[in-house]
Amino acid sequence: MILSTKGRYGLKAAFELALNYGGGPVSLKTISSKYNISENYLEQLLAKLRKQGFIETVRGVNGGYMLARKPEEITVGMILRALEGEMTPSDCLSGDVCTRESVCATRVIFEQIEKGINNVIDNTYLGDMVRQNSKVMQEAKLL
Amino acid sequence: MILSTKGRYGLKAAFELALNYGGGPVSLKTISSKYNISENYLEQLLAKLRKQGFIETVRGVNGGYMLARKPEEITVGMILRALEGEMTPSDCLSGDVCTRESVCATRVIFEQIEKGINNVIDNTYLGDMVRQNSKVMQEAKLL
């Protein structure tokens, strides 16, 4: 398992906000009950996204959460990194030099894995998810 | 962080065995001191690899570990999965149906991430690592 619930829940929530982009704030309760996620826990995840500038909030009655930018400007990678930290297979890749060996055979592998992951998450925008989803939903209706 | 020390240490050990393929068994102590890994801990990792048929052992004096197959027949993915379990971003992808939604927008993302990872680890063999390493070592010498 590569992603914890933090990344998985948080991405679902971000997708939900993208789905409702432009339609006013969505309350925590709405999201948590739709996806069956603990309310208080999801709150903490959304707080992280807010502190990093991806979502905005409106307090009080009829308040809730909303994307701070267009769905076309937020990548899946931004969301996942905000929640899970760097998406690296090994610490060595982010900053620190390999401890023991000057030339490390496994490092090359880790770099490639990282590249493979980044390639997906940095090139998929929340907007893409919304479009893809509406296409799938339409096809499901046609059956 | 995607891989734990299990996968990272285990892959290093497997690489070391690939490096010595055909040259008799390599002792635990040799590997653990070369890579600065706890002996008893590494033993447990190698036990997993043995139980899944990737390495063989010779007991007694001058004994040690050796690959059970050619380095060209063992992928990085085999090693990592033996140690870490399925390399999936989300449980949903391995067997279980998505719980809440019939059509899940994030599932597509997880599938692509998984595909990206598998693409690397299933197409890289220990033999490739050895060749790549010897090339890098030669280049380093020429400087």
Next chain:
DNA sequence: AGTATACCCTAGTAAAATTGTCAACTATTC
């Protein structure tokens, strides 16, 4: 035969990460 070497196996365990829960507080609307 005896001893040193080296793998085998199980149990335990401290620390960290994960996955939440709880409760008091603040802001907004009606």
Next chain:
DNA sequence: GAATAGTTGACAATTTTACTAGGGTATACT
């Protein structure tokens, strides 16, 4: 001012990680 809804910090249960400890077994060498 009552109801709604986000904010914050503390904290607790559970699981995973990364080991450690120690006895057991097989082999080689003398």
